Amino acid sequence: MSRDAEDRSVASEAEEGRDTGPASTDDAPDSTGQTDRRAEPRSRPEPAERHTDADSLTETQPDAEELPAPARGLDSRVRLIWALRATVSAVVVGAITGVGGMLVFDRPLVGVGVFLALLIVGNIHAWYRYRRWSYQVRADSLLLTRGVFTRTKTVVPYVRIQHVDASRGPAERLLGIATTVVYTAGSRGADVSIPGLTQAGAEALQTRLKRLAIAAEGEDAV
C-alpha cells in the first residue's frame, strides 16, 4: 500500500472509530460522529463475557467493531512463553543452589528440590496469570486487567498515547504470537504492554489504537 493510500484509510477509519454505530461506514460525517461519542452513556459495564482469544481477534476487522469492545483474554500460547521463562529461571536458580549445596553442605539434592519447587510454582503462576489477563478497547481508553498476587487495572486514555509498538521476541516468533506496547508520556508505567496476541491480532490492535489515538482530540498535556 502506498503511503498516501494508507494515510487516507487511516483518516477515514479514524472517523469511523469515533462513530458508535457499526454499520455507518460510508456516510459518517465528522461532526455527528463526534457528538455521538459525547452523548454516549459513560457507565461501562465490567467485562461480562470473555471472548476466546484467537477467533475474535483475527476474524473481525478492527474498523467494523463496536466501541466499547468486550474484554478479551490473551492467546493461550502465551502460557508456553511464561512457562518457558519460569523453567529457565528455575534451572538457573536450581543450578546455583545445587552447586552451592554441594560445596557447602555436600547435598546436591537441594538444587533439585529448589528447581522442582520453582518449576511448579512458576508454571502455576503462568497459568493463573494467563487466566487473569484481559484487555478491553473502550470508547475513550484502553483498560488492562491483570496480576496474580497484586491485581492491577490500568487505564490508558487514547488521547495520551504517544506511540504504539508491536514487538516479537525469538520465542514469541517461534510460537507465532506478538506483544503490543503502548507508550504514554507518564513517568511511571510509561509503557503498557499487552503480551500474547496473535500476529494478526497484534497488528490489528496496533493499527486500531493508532487510529483511536489520532481520532481522540486534545492536547498531549506535556
Next chain:
Amino acid sequence: MSDPGVSHQRLAQRSIGYRSLEMAARLGWILLFVTFGSSQLLAAWQTGLLIAGGLLAAGGYQFVFWRRFEYELTEDTFDIRSGVFSRRTREIPLDRVQNVDLQRNVFQQAVGLTEVRLETAGGSTTEATLRFVTEAEAARLREAISLQKRAAGSESTAEAESVAGEQPPAEERHETLFEISPRELGLLGLISVDLRLLSILTVLLPLVLPSVGRRVGGEGPLMSAPLVSFALGAPIAAFFIVFVTAIVSGVFTLTNYWGFQLRRGAEELLYDRGLLQRFSGTIPLEKVQAFAISENVLARRFGYASLSVETAGYGPGDSSGSQSAVPIAQRDRVLELARSVDSFEEISFERPPARARYRYFLRYLLVVGGVVTVAYLANRFTGFAVAWQYAVGLVVLAPIGAHLKWANLGYAVLDSHLVTRTGFWTRETRIIPYFRVQTLIQSSSLLQRRRNLSSVVADTAGSGGLGGSNARAMDIDAREAEELRSTIERRFQQAVERGPLSSRRSRRTPGPDIGPSEGPSSSGSV
C-alpha cells in the same frame, strides 16, 4: 519584540577565556600529580611549559568551539548549530520549551557570564545549554523566548492582536508573589535536616555501640560494661550527629535559597535564588503538571510547608529542587500561592478505613524481623558484638509507625483536581488537574485484597522519578477505589473535551486575585 532579523548569534567572547581556564583546571590535577608526586618526573620549568602548552591547547579548542557555536531565535524555534569535530544542528520548537533556567556561580558572576538552559519534555538531559552568554543577553533571551512563545500560542486562540497590541514593558508584567524573609530562611535551614537519616542513625547506633565502646575504651572499667557505654555513648554520639547534620544542611539550604524570590509574569512564574550559585528559572504556567506541598515533621510543628510546581521538563535524574516554587512559607500562604496559579477549592480529605493500618503494621513487623535477623547474624558470624536483643524492642514501634503512616493518608476529589496525601516524616500533598493524567492504575496486593482494600495511582508526565510524580490514593475501600477510578476517568474526559485548562482565563491577567478562589474560574462547572 526581539528582532528576528539578527541571526546566528554567538556566545559571549569572554566565555572562551573562562572555558579554557575551566578546561585547564579540570586537567590540572594530573599535572599536580606528575610534578609533586613521589617520583618527581618533571622539573619546575618543564611543568611551567606544560601548563602554558595546556592553556594554549585549551584556548585553541575553545576558540574553535566558540567560532562554531551559533544559536538563533527564530519565529517559532530555537536553533543551535554546534560542534568542533562532529557538527550538530538542533531545532527546538518554542511551544515545546518547558523551562528556561539561568545560573551562574561565583566565578561566573565575577566575569559577568551566565549559563542558559532550555528544557523540553522527553529526553534525559538538558536539551539546550548555552555556556556562556552575558547577563544582559541571557535576560534578553529569556524575555524573547517567553514573548514569542506567547505570541505563537495566542495566534491559534485568535487573540494575537490583543496580546501583541498592548504589550506592556517587561518590568511591569512581573508581580512579586513571594519573597523569603530572613526568619523564614533561618527556619528553612532548621527544618531541612533530613530526619530520615537521623532516625536510621539513632536506630543503628545502639546496636553497634557496644562493640565500638569496647574497642575504644576497652581497658577502662567504666567503658568496658556495654550497658554503661551505651548509656553514655549513644546520646553523645546522637547529639553530635544531629549537630553536624543540622549545621551542614542548614548552611547548604541557606546559601541555596538565599534571597529567594518568586515573581509572576503573564504566562509564567519566575524565581531567583542562591548566594554562591545564582539560579533563576522560568516555569510556564500552561506546562504545570502538578503541585506538591510537602511538610516534614518539624515544618508541621511550626505550621510551615513548601510548595513545588512540577513540569515535565527535567529528566528523572535531576529533580534537584530547581522547580521548587516556594521553599518555605506558612501553610495557608502556600495554599494561597498555589491557588493563585491554578484555582482549586477547599480541600477536605477522605480517609482510608482503619483496617488499612493493619497492612502497615505487618509490613513494619517484617522490617523489624529483618533487622533483628541481620543483627543476630552479624553478632554471630562477624567480629562485631552487636546488641541484637535491643533490636527486638523495635517491635513496639511497629504499631506506632503503622498508625502514623495511616493517619497521614488521604485523598480528595475536587471539581477539576485530584488531591492525595501521603507520608509521615515528610507529608506530601499532591494536587493534579484531571487534565494532566496520563495513565490511571488501580491495584490491590494480596494483603490488600484480604482486607478489601485497593490503591489508585494517577500518573502524570511530571519529572520526579521513582514514584515521585504521581498522586496515590492509598488503601481505600475496594469499592470506593473502583468509584474513584471511574470518577477520575470521567472527569478526565470532560477536561479533555473542554480544552487544555479551563481556569487559564483567570491567569492571563495577573490581577490581584491571589485570595482563595476569588478570581473568575470556569472550572467549577461540573
